[in-house]
Amino acid sequence: MVNELFKRTINFPEPVFLEETVSTNLYLQALCDRIRQEDLTCVYTSFQSAGRGQRGNSWESEKGKNLLFSFVVYPSRLEAGRQFLLSQITALALKETLSQFADNIHIKWPNDIYWKDRKLCGTLIENDLTGIHISRSISGTGVNLNQERFASNAPNPISLKQITGHTYCPKDMLLQILERTAHYFGLLETEQTGVLTTRYKQCLYRKDGLHKYKDKGGEFMASFKDIEPSGKLVLEDEDGAIRKYMFKEVEYVLPSPTLTGLNKNSNTTAP
Template identity: 55%
Template sequence: MMHCPETFPIPLIHLEETDSTNRYLKQLCDQSTVEELTTIVAEFQTSGRGQRGNTWESEAGKNLMFSFVLYPTFLEARRQFLLSQLISLAIKEELDQYADGFSIKWPNDIYWHNRKIAGILIENNLIGSSISRSIVGVGLNINQTDFHSDAPNPVSLGQITGKEHECLVILAQIIRRFKESYTSIGSNHAQTIGSRYQQALFRSKGMHRYKDTNGEFLATISHIESDGILVLHDEQGKERRYAFKEVQYLL
């Protein structure tokens, strides 16, 4: 059982079990008025979803599986990658308080060295050129020690630190970090957020192996553009540009 902090920074709905916190929150928003940053957290998900249609393995009561709602109507659809940067940084920078070695694997997986500790799925609704609603779903491994799926490289915070952690205390801190950055987007320069994100990137330096539709190659990360495009420079010095799902990291 997760123990909720006495004060929580946003409205929290705590479920014992659901098929997907993203789906539950979407249905709730479709049926009623839901305050921004309202968060659904579940002890167990029967069919949690990740990027590329993957599922997220999580032992009941051991990890954080949560979703929260945003109404970023001030944000043009072409700038939606900014939300991905903000939540990735909030999680990564909170985990930095517990150990070294965390990074963001483009676009928004959280890694500890070469092992994945968190995944993020953001689902946006658009009206015209603006985002009307975003549902942000996160799976973050906290206390699980045994993983049985075919995922190649999972790790938990408990495995890293050798200690058990209070899931909802970590969730509260992640939400506080995100809320602080999100509410100041208007006065913050996207360039500052982009710089923080760039510095936090997995394999931000050196040549590493990638794969696209033409095969494997070695490249270094040049930069990430404001719309989320990954720009690489290969061994021949050629610039390669990729949208999400167009290139694969080889671990």
């Protein structure tokens, strides 16, 4: 076990541990519906029976092996058109925490975390609106931490233990993620969003070079150009044409996973 002695330097509520729950996102939503919680109130669990991911996917996690958590924030003046900043905050906190333990950690647009071409964690963010503003945001994340074998056949997942050979303390990892989240949320609240966006772009998976993508017209090669404030991905194809995509409008075509020293049967977890 590594990194069990982390000491926080930013104040946030003590995370609440649940031995088991249907979903950390659903549990926290119900808690917040009853009474408003403090910013960065967090619940985490060793097992959830109905975890959810992007695109309506369900997610697999062996009990006690991974980090499954959700936290809530109440942005004070964030318009709905700028909600992608919340994805940037979550992705940066995850990327920078996990980069302490392994090289080649990147953010795959919009907020997955990759090690090389393998998925290390995923996040589902659910926002509530009041008028044109985000009144509440709940982020649920699953980090493949210590699991080594998975029953499903997802194509490209990986766990931190598979990368490094070490076993990690879920709560310690969570505290580090929350501390970085608190830092970046503070930048949002003080309108220092340029720092967020610049750092996010620096950390992107496939930010350099030509790579294969797929949209409704088929596969194509393109290079990364930009991320718009709305979160739209901007690519330039081989013919010099600019292509812009919202989430779910384009796919990354991934290479076959390299299995040397790694377990083939793995899958990413997310609430």
